[in-house]
Amino acid sequence: MTAKNAFYAQSGGVTAVINASACGVIETARKHSDKIANVYAGRNGIIGALTEDLIDTSQESADAIAALKYTPSGAFGSCRYKLKSLEENQREYERLIEVFKAHDIGYFFYNGGGDSADTCYKVSQLSEKMGFPVQAIHVPKTVDNDLPITDNCPGFGSVAKYIAVSTLEASFDVRSMAKTSTKVFVIEVMGRHAGWIAAAGGLVEDQGIPVVILFPEVEFDKDAFIANCKEKVEKFGYVTVVVSEGAHWPDGKFLAEQGTRDAFGHAQLGGAAPVVANMIKDALGLKFHWAVADYLQRAARHLASQSDVDQAYALGEAAVEMALEGHNSIMPTVVRKSSSPYQWEIGKAPLSEVANVEKMMPMEFISSDGFGITDACKEYLYPLIQGEAYPPYDENGMPKYVTLKNVPAARKLDAFEV
Amino acid sequence: MTAKNAFYAQSGGVTAVINASACGVIETARKHSDKIANVYAGRNGIIGALTEDLIDTSQESADAIAALKYTPSGAFGSCRYKLKSLEENQREYERLIEVFKAHDIGYFFYNGGGDSADTCYKVSQLSEKMGFPVQAIHVPKTVDNDLPITDNCPGFGSVAKYIAVSTLEASFDVRSMAKTSTKVFVIEVMGRHAGWIAAAGGLVEDQGIPVVILFPEVEFDKDAFIANCKEKVEKFGYVTVVVSEGAHWPDGKFLAEQGTRDAFGHAQLGGAAPVVANMIKDALGLKFHWAVADYLQRAARHLASQSDVDQAYALGEAAVEMALEGHNSIMPTVVRKSSSPYQWEIGKAPLSEVANVEKMMPMEFISSDGFGITDACKEYLYPLIQGEAYPPYDENGMPKYVTLKNVPAARKLDAFEV
Numbered sequence: 001m002t003a004k005n006a007f008y009a010q011s012g013g014v015t016a017v018i019n020a021s022a023c024g025v026i027e028t029a030r031k032h033s034d035k036i037a038n039v040y041a042g043r044n045g046i047i048g049a050l051t052e053d054l055i056d057t058s059q060e061s062a063d064a065i066a067a068l069k070y071t072p073s074g075a076f077g078s079c080r081y082k083l084k085s086l087e088e089n090q091r092e093y094e095r096l097i098e099v100f101k102a103h104d105i106g107y108f109f110y111n112g113g114g115d116s117a118d119t120c121y122k123v124s125q126l127s128e129k130m131g132f133p134v135q136a137i138h139v140p141k142t143v144d145n146d147l148p149i150t151d152n153c154p155g156f157g158s159v160a161k162y163i164a165v166s167t168l169e170a171s172f173d174v175r176s177m178a179k180t181s182t183k184v185f186v187i188e189v190m191g192r193h194a195g196w197i198a199a200a201g202g203l204v205e206d207q208g209i210p211v212v213i214l215f216p217e218v219e220f221d222k223d224a225f226i227a228n229c230k231e232k233v234e235k236f237g238y239v240t241v242v243v244s245e246g247a248h249w250p251d252g253k254f255l256a257e258q259g260t261r262d263a264f265g266h267a268q269l270g271g272a273a274p275v276v277a278n279m280i281k282d283a284l285g286l287k288f289h290w291a292v293a294d295y296l297q298r299a300a301r302h303l304a305s306q307s308d309v310d311q312a313y314a315l316g317e318a319a320v321e322m323a324l325e326g327h328n329s330i331m332p333t334v335v336r337k338s339s340s341p342y343q344w345e346i347g348k349a350p351l352s353e354v355a356n357v358e359k360m361m362p363m364e365f366i367s368s369d370g371f372g373i374t375d376a377c378k379e380y381l382y383p384l385i386q387g388e389a390y391p392p393y394d395e396n397g398m399p400k401y402v403t404l405k406n407v408p409a410a411r412k413l414d415a416f417e418v
Numbered sequence: 419m420t421a422k423n424a425f426y427a428q429s430g431g432v433t434a435v436i437n438a439s440a441c442g443v444i445e446t447a448r449k450h451s452d453k454i455a456n457v458y459a460g461r462n463g464i465i466g467a468l469t470e471d472l473i474d475t476s477q478e479s480a481d482a483i484a485a486l487k488y489t490p491s492g493a494f495g496s497c498r499y500k501l502k503s504l505e506e507n508q509r510e511y512e513r514l515i516e517v518f519k520a521h522d523i524g525y526f527f528y529n530g531g532g533d534s535a536d537t538c539y540k541v542s543q544l545s546e547k548m549g550f551p552v553q554a555i556h557v558p559k560t561v562d563n564d565l566p567i568t569d570n571c572p573g574f575g576s577v578a579k580y581i582a583v584s585t586l587e588a589s590f591d592v593r594s595m596a597k598t599s600t601k602v603f604v605i606e607v608m609g610r611h612a613g614w615i616a617a618a619g620g621l622v623e624d625q626g627i628p629v630v631i632l633f634p635e636v637e638f639d640k641d642a643f644i645a646n647c648k649e650k651v652e653k654f655g656y657v658t659v660v661v662s663e664g665a666h667w668p669d670g671k672f673l674a675e676q677g678t679r680d681a682f683g684h685a686q687l688g689g690a691a692p693v694v695a696n697m698i699k700d701a702l703g704l705k706f707h708w709a710v711a712d713y714l715q716r717a718a719r720h721l722a723s724q725s726d727v728d729q730a731y732a733l734g735e736a737a738v739e740m741a742l743e744g745h746n747s748i749m750p751t752v753v754r755k756s757s758s759p760y761q762w763e764i765g766k767a768p769l770s771e772v773a774n775v776e777k778m779m780p781m782e783f784i785s786s787d788g789f790g791i792t793d794a795c796k797e798y799l800y801p802l803i804q805g806e807a808y809p810p811y812d813e814n815g816m817p818k819y820v821t822l823k824n825v826p827a828a829r830k831l832d833a834f835e836v
Binding site: 014016075164169177178179187289295300307385387395396399 | 428431432434462463465489490491492493495496497498499579582583584586587588590591592593594595596597598599603605621624625626689691692707708709710711712713714716717718719720721723725800803804805806808811813814815816817819821
């Protein structure tokens, strides 16, 4: 077998550990240099493949690649770009094949979520539909934890740990202040469709914190919500609310869309947290504070979960190994063998069953009142936040995250407009 | 010398390390049980003294007290309550003396910021003005870093580290996404009057991040701000903005007050971050994300600075030692001996010079364009974020923060209305 090159790209929203998967892919490929000559990374994801903007990862030292394991974000750049079907956009597929041929690409590793799995699936069919041999393996990644079949998705465990710990810390804070000041703390977390991240905030209940969760899976019931908050404030003196950005009214309208207008009459893009906080203040007259974690949560490599980092790396490694075993059109998965003690192994799922399928929170993970999580949910979540995988820090007290050189490979083709 | 009891209370907004100071006070007092029989803590700060709601800290194990060193928030509860002058409110001072007499309090340790220093100063004068012998020592604490004389204030270093690291992580994130998606990231940080915390976000410049800072010390100039952001986006492809909650227009109006109204016409309490983000979008048409860290930043014990924890403890320890040396009406301070390598020692400042004095950022710490920090500022900041003082975690992956028993001491007096 002649050595072929591999193409690797990052797709969609980045995470604290997507670079750990990149590290797994590149380090494993380097161990098999007889079969994988080089790994070219797409600059800014699949756009780099279409525009022939390839990064020559062989120009990066072993130390730099190893540092990816503890560097958040997408080291090669990511993008939000979903390939249309072959029928609708043959031009782009033909271009991909042209680029792959020019750079002798035999392996396609795509690191992303649901949309990316779909793109990867389409590429995996190039071989059959367009007569070009490429093995396409999807490496799962999404803080939303909404990919099917795999027990969980790399990126989620670290966000879950960050949100659980941050919610605990802020709850301790409001507990300290509640006597004369703030009695309500609202934290808004990511998750437009699935409430997995919000659920992680619910873990603070085990530490004695009164917490109310607003999931996208549960239609918002304002009266029940206010009553729940009121009861907790009366009992504990304060309450913590975790609101998912996807929390919505029965008619589907997001809580964040409150028809708020600025001084010029423009619709104001708010955030669910201030809306919910003001709602409680109007109803109960309580002083509040609110936070919107936004990118801080998904980039928080400083508090990554060891489970998450291990799995992100292992899935990148497994993708390469599966490719070398001759697989195509699959995604390596995490298979849970036991929750206590936590044991997992790598499995595989066909991309045809992964693409465009979104995994919601199972209803048995949400408490009967709709505002909390069940023991089954906690049993699921805790293993994913186990262990602290800290990055190294420099003498100034800043983390030693790596910025790669990202040297472009020489172009061989004409330009292409995306 | 007969042993007296000590009173300790936490005041104002809590921090990631105020409990480390409590730990320093209580552990040091326990070492001198011949002179300090017991430490009573005020439940919810000075209110606990006025209402005779005293916590008997002798009921807490050595392990529980030691755990305060890595537990954020105020373990005994804090409050926002400033004593008026003796002339205006003799009733409360008489009550304090009554409580101190009833519980044989000879030492008063008050852990807080500027307002608290003022209260502590007033208590220190009880001896002279009302003939009651009590030694009052102020233990500095404030994330705002605005106390005079001391080089820095416990609580600030850990917030600064959290903001510097979080801003770096989120900037890496937006850098990854900028090609096809988010190009502007705005993070709002605490600091209504002083821009110390915002300045910490500026440290990411040393990591190659294009950052624009909006300080409360600099009147907001919208045109210059937009031009600065535009220039950075053109050069780097993205920009990170750190906005202080106290950033304001030339007329003094906070950026957060944009006259925003909700659907019912109520003034909407927003936050400066969404206002600034929308401002950039309107002017430059760029996609943005924004975060408001709020309590997450000051409670983030999971990323505390070792310098900060060490100093918080040392100042609590020094307060007790100074009291035992016979001092009254002072505050132990941090005295910087050298920035590189970082060396500091404990000094002392008279409360008459601390109370009601607010330390702003010196103008030589702000770059000439008003949107960045100078090398002198960086030299000041880095030592304060050096070292990572991680808390221990349990097997589930959650930090092992302590919640004290907080057993009340038996009451000896009639009730008192605050």
